[in-house]
Amino acid sequence: MNGYVVQVENLKVYYPTSSGPVKAVDGVSFNLGAREKLGLVGESGCGKSTLALSLLRLIKPPGRIEGGRILLNGVDLTQLSWDKMRRVRLNQISLIPQGAMNSLNPVMRVRNQIMDGMRAHNQSMSRQELEARVYETLELVGLERNVATMYPHELSGGMKQRVCVAIAISLRPQVVVADEPTSALDVVVQRQVMETIGQLQEELGAAVILIGHDMGLMAQFVERLAVMYAGRLVEAGGIREVFRQPLHPYTQLLISSVPLLDEKGVFRGIPGLTPSLLHVPSGCIFHPRCPQAQDTCTEEVPPLVEVGPSRWVACHRHEVER
């Protein structure tokens, strides 16, 4: 073991259909250090949510993990039995799924929903321990004690989302995967939730994988960034390096498409459409939309290579640098 809490190696998650497999995740590899904040950015349909679910082995059939390994503290999650996996979930790795705040049980009090999760994944805690933990956790996410006895509809959007964060950290996991935790929230509430996650990450010493499409949010929160496109990683590196010097053309376009409060009225989009994950373009998946495409790009798939310390890119233009 080399100090990485999570190691994903060549992960493939496919959904079989009558027209062929939809390759939602097609050979993704990355590492996550302890206490690290990793961002996974990509647009809708790039496979990032599928990746999040696969880390917790929550892919619903007919989708399945077709290949690759997911190592959590050296243990391959893809090989675990269902029962063993259940004990890993919430205890060692947990998920704040997309739209979580709308999935809170409307007829259960907050306290019971948090305890529910804990009981399902950890049978060894007594009733008192569970209750104490509920209040501790609520405090960690900045909610008052009386929230425990409330129902979801009595809470605002931001508070509901913090309850979901509370559920995810109730058993003090080492890794928290947050899939678009703030997508439906207003900008002020978004900041509240992100700062909450940031604070408790420091206090708990957990690693966080933040999945989303908002580059601004990534810049504010993560230490390292991985860029995903059509089921594959195209670039990864420290957040500052990626922002200052994006190597992959897609990353460059993505960063420049974020409107800044400096140049009023300047709009830069990315022409073209995201490719179908069923009929993937040949060679580099980005070549149909790439302003710097060459001949090799249509023929060969560029591998993800390390071009600098912890700096990876999958592009023919950068293969030579080593």
Place this chain on the structure above:
Amino acid sequence: MTALLELRNVTKVYTRGTFVRSGTVALDDVSLSAGGGTPAITALAGESGSGKTTMGLLLLGFLTPTSGQVLYDGQDLRKLSSQEWDTFRRDVQAIFQDPFAVYNPFYKVDHVLEVPIHKFRLAKSHAEARTLMEQALVGVGLRPEETLGRYAHQLSGGQLQRVTVARALLLKPRLIVADEPVSMVDASLRATILESLRKLNREFGISILYITHDLTTAYHIGDSIVVLYQGSMVEIGHVDPVIKNPQHPYTQLLVASIPWPDPDRKWQRTDKTALWREGLAKTAVGCKFADRCPKVMPMCRESTPPFYRIEPRRAVACYLHRDSPMIAAEEVTQLAL
């Protein structure tokens, strides 16, 4: 100059229950003008609960105010004749947030373009109608052969939203109410859609009311901005000064919470009072932001602050600026036009 559409002292309360009525005040005595005069893009910014969507629906005639009036060309909507209502419908169009929801799943996407062409008699024949549709689609950067004849579920959110913009282009109304038109669209397509909206304004003279909670896009596309908080307007002015130099404490909080796409420009460790205090019980009197305001004074809880004109084209509803001249609510929106 008469505004095309106007909300005059409008209050909207959503009530629940038949016998015992409890109400949420969505809009509290708000006056706003939109359209008329030079066609401009006005941004209406606010968070959820601010009442911005309610405003849009009132202006479109889909909701009636609990008190106050909604005026079209100076006339109360409720008193329009059938013919005048048809003109109103022709003059005021909308783009909604969810790109898929505006398409009836039973019909092809052509339906949303064909219905108004037919109802407003924009074409004399099928062929003419078809040409109109194709031109409009090309005008927003879509290819008619890839769009017409398809069902909504066969197109992406970005494409569908562009078809909706094409529809507006086709109808050439006088005002478009755009309620969060890009919030459910991918980042890479947002720019294209916003560009199309701006084109509608600059080239065809269509006024746009751009409703959003995203200050960045409001800044880029808007000429002027109205900031809403819990059903009341708090700041009005041209986008550049309001966003670069916000005067109302709420606007300051909003601007400070924008996530900058720059790792070296993190959220400032400014006064966190405003950030962390949830809106407490809505006080019947006084400024609605009082409980969260880092600069609150005793007078803020005694009565609602009026609008103060702090620059020729800028107003703030905050006692911090009580040294500036007051300005009546009805006149406030004229400033921004």
Place this chain on the structure above:
Amino acid sequence: MAARPARDISLIRRHPQLITGLAILLVLIVIGPVGSLFVDTKEAKVGAALPDLPPSARYPLGTDTYGRNLLPMLFLGTPQTIKIGLLAGAIGLGVGIILGFVAGYTGGIVDNIIRGAADILLTVPGLLLLVVIAVSIKGTVSVNMMAIVVSILAWMWPTRTIRAQVLTLREREFVRMAKLGGMKGAEIIVRELVPNLLPYLASSFVGAVASAILATIGLEALGLGPQNQPTLGMTIYWALYYTAVLRGLWWWWAPPIVIIVLTFMGLFLVSAGLDQIANPRLRRLT
């Protein structure tokens, strides 16, 4: 990789329940005219044969106490029962559609009146009301009259459920878009709302037919049906009247019951099949 479009997969494999159900119902409906080609329907009349004969090669379902050949009787009676069900279901649904859409879309006082009427009638014990009505009809009851009587109580449920569906559709944004395009009132109902509810209306129809048939059989078994028609319910009535159960004449009362069971199986399968169409999540993986 060649794509296999959904068209290639046969209709039967995609919607097995719907097709099977429709097949069953189709058989039961055509059994009358088709069966009559093979068997002499005159033998369904009183005195055509010796009474109380058990099933044999000559009389595959035996004969009843009146000397009627039970096989042709079944051929004649089954379509009648189903016809009553279809007619009553259609009337009930028709009224339900009109009232449901109007109540749901218009709202206000109109909605309250329609809803009130439907709710009150829903609480009335159905069979009791039907019995009272049926008993008060002077003269012989025809098949069509039965359908009308039964349909009196068939409209409330469709009205309520369609109204509920309309309420959810009414605020959908494509309705708003239609309004912005210049459409109004009735046109919106017909062009925007009805097409979206077609699968729902179809399954409402099936439900209405099923309860109509049940009500019919209930009334007939009490003797309140068309006296001159050998419908399934009337057959059961006569069988009970002549104590066929005690006398062991199983071939008289058993076949109608089997047919009734088959009918409801068919209706259920059709309803489940329609459910599959309306709710894509239930569809088989193609």
